[in-house]
Amino acid sequence: MMAAFIALFRRDLALAARIGGGTGVGLVFFLMLVTLMPFAVGPDMALLARIGPAILWIAALLATLIGLDRLFQADDEDGSLDLLRMSPLPLPLIVLAKGLAHWISTGLPLALAAPFLGLLLALEPKALLAVTGTLLIGTPALTFIGAIGAALTAGMRRGGLILSVLVMPLMIPVLIFGISATSAALGGTIPFMTPFSILLALVLFALVSGTAAASLALQNAEG
């Protein structure tokens, strides 16, 4: 069973690396959102530095949505999903393997790019570190919440937009505690661990409930 899990995980990573798309487009989208901000807000360095972490988080959240629609749709279209469902690997583990591979190819690059994009927003080194850290911890939650929407819209031709509308409200708690953990790390009255532990809890909750809900949605895709 472990061998099957690893095989699926590695296949999805190989496909992501060869087809590209998700990783590259997500990063460019992230870069564009962040570069648009100074144009909209104006060249006020102090203001940008203050709202910078929030901008990075919102941009990362939106960039996560890019490519998420293909998470199950690609396998659904070519018939692979039927065979995966018939394999001995339980469906929740299939979702988990695909979700982890998807996070590594889309969410992780966003978190790693965040410190460089943070420079465009005049963030202090400490703030760069804080926002990168919270994004590293928080983006898996975004991926797995998104997986629910991806599973629900797997059979739809234009599923991408519906997917975004479905999952964005569910991502709000992650956004709130991701940003408040970042600002708590930079000082303030709230101790860092308070919002950060809630963020951790949200990540664990998203891993479990996202996996379970997505596999239920895939199970009942046909009827």
Next chain:
Amino acid sequence: MRLVINRLTSIRSGRPVFSELALRVEQGEALTVMGPNGAGKSSLLRIIAGLLPPSSGTVSLEGVEADTPIAEEAHYLGHRDALKPALTPLETLNFWQAMLGRTLIAPMKALERVGLAHAAPFPSAYLSAGQRRRLALARLLVAHRPLWLLDEPTAALDAASEAMFSALVVEHLASGGLAVVATHAPLAFPSRTLTLGAKA
């Protein structure tokens, strides 16, 4: 081992596709499912595979451990070849072997059987429709499953490949396997025929 289908009814979007279907497929036997388009051949295979819930009735495979679902005892070859254009045939088979478990023959051997050994290191995107179908057939060889559910397996195959396909099925049956094949073209191996009628 025996496949038993009991009073199976399928209603899709309010239209009965077939009703009260009962049949048995014995070990070493092939069942050919024929009938016009829309008669429910694909639905029947998908129901047996556990991919589609039946409206009523049961499908069971006797002679296997009671708690294994049929899906894990069956190979399903659908209309779509389930291939990734970016992966090579060898990678594809290696993946399915690891994913399905119960290794039968090595992926490279399976590619030789279907005549695709020369294409092993190139991305599947370069394969023709017939070669894609042969690669999909090779998947049946890398993992052991007693029941083969084949939906139009010979679509896009040339005469030589059809003969190769028949040989694979005959071998599978001789080793104690079962096969349910939905097809329009008559097959080159002995089999019982079930004809589903299209209801208007």
